[in-house]
Amino acid sequence: MKITAARVIVTCPGRNFVTLKIETDQGVYGIGDATLNGRELPVVSYLEDHVAPCLIGMDPRRIEDIWQYLYRGAYWRRGPVTMRAIAAVDVALWDIKAKMAGMPLYQLLGGRSREGVMVYGHANGSDIAETVDAVGQYIDMGYKAIRAQTGVPGIKDAYGVGRGKLYYEPADAALPSVTGWDTRKSLNYVPKLFEKLRATYGFDHHLLHDGHHRYTPQEAANLGKMLEPYQLFWLEDVTPAENQEAFKLIRQHTVTPLAVGEIFNTIWDAKDLIQNQLIDYIRATIVGAGGVTHLRRIADLASLYQIRTGCHGATDLSPVTMGTALHFDTWVPNFGIQEYMRHSEETDAVFPHDYHFADGELFCGETPGHGVDIDEALAAKYPYKPAYLPVARLEDGTMWNW
């Protein structure tokens, strides 16, 4: 069996997606996602110019060997561009293998560990009152877990506060828009949101919050401590994770569970945090961390330390990643939760899929493969449109972490 073509499809049904389609001499094809939000085109070139020529003629059943060929063979290891390209190939090959086996992907991984996959949705508002209402709407829709982000008086466009309730999309401008940040104002305001949420809805639902890399380790520890009475499911990316020693300080001061990893690319980014038990949830996902083959290794390492998975699932991860992640989540023994930001109707139409939402959970389908396809004719109607993530500045103009 041989790979005959590896084509990259770029489409923008409301936002940009980069998709790889691998075709074989037996008529079976596989689909993988390679989207890198705000920096899409280098991955297109990496795949078209440097990966596709090597794949032609290879045996698509040799998933592990092809993964090692692309990882070791590039010499230049790791990084978001390389690892997204590898992820796209890996997912397309798992799709092919599962289709050939006539099985849904989770069966090849080891079979079902659970029926549905608990997801969390994004509730946001411009202030506490609006965010409390938004959380109520998610509770009414059946969600068991909700991430709450509020605008903060005096901060321009705080992270996580979108315009619509269900379809938040941060990459919204042809050049990066400038948002604001003020740690003092945020530390004064965010705990009040969770106080109000628990007073309004009680403690039956899981609540989550994303610090989006904004706080220093000391401020992060302070926030974690202030949030303890509200029993969060997790506090995410509360400080940047380049210096992983920083998490020791946070850990010493708070029992609020910590989640990190949506920007991690490999097991090497996560290894020290996992082995030192400095986090509770690992957020790496299929498209970011080298596909199913590599994410499985990260999850297995995490399981040794009772750390659970919480795959990134923002809208910049295409339905191909979401579908594949759901098969992964259905199998992985140390599953924690899956992020679920809904895609727009246009995106769902370009990527027909068999997963569905019910009662706060997502369910992968039983179609052989990962269950997500691409309608190429429809995709062609939505050409690539430059879109950037915002940047953040402090009041005095200093650049900060968005």
Ligand SMILES: O=C(O)C(=O)C[C@H](O)[C@H](O)CO
């Ligand atoms: O979903 C989250 O937790 C995020 O932090 C979303 C990211 O900002 C988004 O995926 C960046 O492209």
Ligand SMILES: [Mg+2]
């Ligand atoms: Mg996040």
